[in-house]
Amino acid sequence: MTNSSNLKLALIGGGGVRTPLVIFGINESARLLGAEELALYDPDSERVSIMAELGRAIVAKEGGRLRIRVAASAEDAVADASFVLSSIRVGGIGSRAQDERTALTHGYPGQETTGPGGVAMGLRTVGPTLEYARLVEKRSPNAWFINFTNPAGLITQAISHYTGVRVIGICDTPEELFHRIAGALGVSSKRVRCDYLGLNHLGWVRRVLLDGVDVLGDLLADDAALDQLYHASLFDHELLRCLGMLPTEYLYFYYCRSRALTNQRAAGTTRGEEVSRLNDQLIADLANHLQAGNPNEALSLYTSYLNQRSGSYMKLEASAGSAFDKSNMLEEDPFRAATGYHRIALDVMKALRGLESQRLIVNVPNHGAIAEIADADIVEVPCTIANNSIQPEACGTLPEAVRGLVLAVKAYERAAIEAAVSGSTMLARKAMLLYPPIGEWEPTQGLLNDMMQHNPSLQYFHACSHDETT
Incomplete structure (x- = not known):
């Protein structure tokens, strides 16, 4: 594919706190990509408006002509887009905090993508993501769907299995x-x-x-x-x-599950709860600065937020450290960091546009890359990406030390997707049984009950379940 003008990009979940980073990256490479418009969509109109205004301030500061537009609907956002980036969090950061608290209450470490928190996140996210993917399939069938949404491998597999969109999952880890x-x-x-x-x-x-x-x-x-x-x-x-x-x-x-659990209990909180408080304060402060006509102060505040959040990453789980401990704060320019979602997303788009061939770690159908895994299953492996094509590297067989774990987690992902699509409580419990961080039958009923009680997005399991008994 050669470069052309008037390229449209869309970001579903544009109210997320990492949206300004994505805007910075796209603006930085807009001329190379031929990108003229980035359409943001988010059900939270207040949040997406704040992020769009902050994004426009970034474009103005850095120079560029990228147009940031808040779309009236998801369909408006994705129509005629060449790339659709998806970074949604169903239920918001509050649901993450509640998931992690539920896990902690039941004696498991609280984490958003692994353990019980990862199960809850996956179950409530599959359905909405598939709706967006089908919309892309209808309105922009030739678009690439770049999935940031966590749990990224599971969600990418659901999209790949149930839709015909061209999907690739990315993660900066x-x-x-x-x-x-x-x-x-x-x-x-x-x-x-x-x-x-x-x-x-x-x-x-x-x-x-x-x-x-x-x-x-x-x-x-x-x-x-x-x-x-x-x-x-x-x-x-x-x-x-x-x-x-x-x-x-x-x-x-x-x-190190026991250590993570011990440290979270000692801290009396989880990462999700701390980030929820950070985010609430950030959004309120950004709104005040932007309403007062102070975009530079808003950008400075946002930069400090990113450095505080990044500097405290994994500190709580590893040593009961807090995100609010300012001694953890980084002193760097997060926009120009060498790594990050915005960097990988740009590398992927440039490679797919035929501008720069890249070897990147991405989430794609296996197609023989790992011997023990089915071709259609999503794996995370090195791929050569060039001119509208993605070719996974042949990785051979899984090392014996990790083979059982990988195959068990892949079986869990398949079961969790089927549970989310069918609304079957029995399949949801089966997924937890297969999942090594849980791996027992008896706790699954209490976990699922608490997940549904605190998660409005999971209430459909009551209405849609086809189980004869639960």
Whole structure:
């Protein structure tokens, strides 16, 4: 595909707090992409208006002609779009906080995409996402649907299985780990190539090639280097040496569940609850600054928010640290960070437009990349993306140390999608039974009852269930 003018992009979930980052990235590459308009849609009209105004301030500050428009409807947003980015949070950040509190109450770590919180998020998100995807299929059948929405692998699989849209799932977790690996080695990221495979939020680096030579063994032997690989002190070094691989940060909620639970209980809160308070304050302050005609102050506030949130990432679960501890705050320009969703989204779009071929870790149908996984199942693997095509790399077989976990989580994802589509409470309980972070039958009824009680988006399980008994 060659560059052309008048390219339209759409962002579903445009009221999200990361929307200004996405706007910055698109504006930065708008001329290269030929992008003229970004249409934002969100059911929360107040939030999306704030994010659109902040986005216009970014465009004005950085220079550019990207037009930011609040769409009247989802159909208006996606009509005739070349790329549709989806980043929705059904129920808002309050639902995340409640999911994590429910998990904690039942004796599980509270986390938005893994454990009981991930189950609840997946169940309530599949249906609305499929509605948006079908709308894209109807109004912009040639568009690429770029899925940010979590749990990204599960949601991408639902879209791929139940619609005909061209979908790709993205997550910044692997690229962030690669960036940190290069930093620990003290070299440019361009000299490092990581051999990676897995599922979204369930992946491992098997080799670290520095100028073509595998240095993973040296890295694993170096305590000081290992200390630099994660946002917080997550994994015991002997655990990493035992695996002989480097897991992404979300494996903490599989390998260190008891520690995560202990720290959340000690803190008396969850990440979701802290972020909910941060977000509420952010939105109120942004609205005040923008209404007063102070966009630069709003941008400064937003930058501080991003640095506070990023600086406190995983601190609570790893050491009972708080997002409100200002000592954790980063001092950097988050818009120009080397990694992040906005960077990966732009790299994907530029590659698909035929502008720059890229090797990126994305969520796509397996097509033989991992031997043990069905071709149609979504995996997270390195892909060569170029000129409207995505080619997964052949990764071979899963390492024995992780094979059972990966296959069990993939079985859970399939069951959870089927439960969400059918409204079957029995299938929802089956999904939790198959899911290693839960993995028992008896707790599933209480978990599901509490999920439905606190989640209006899950009430359809009462009305739509085809179970004879629950």
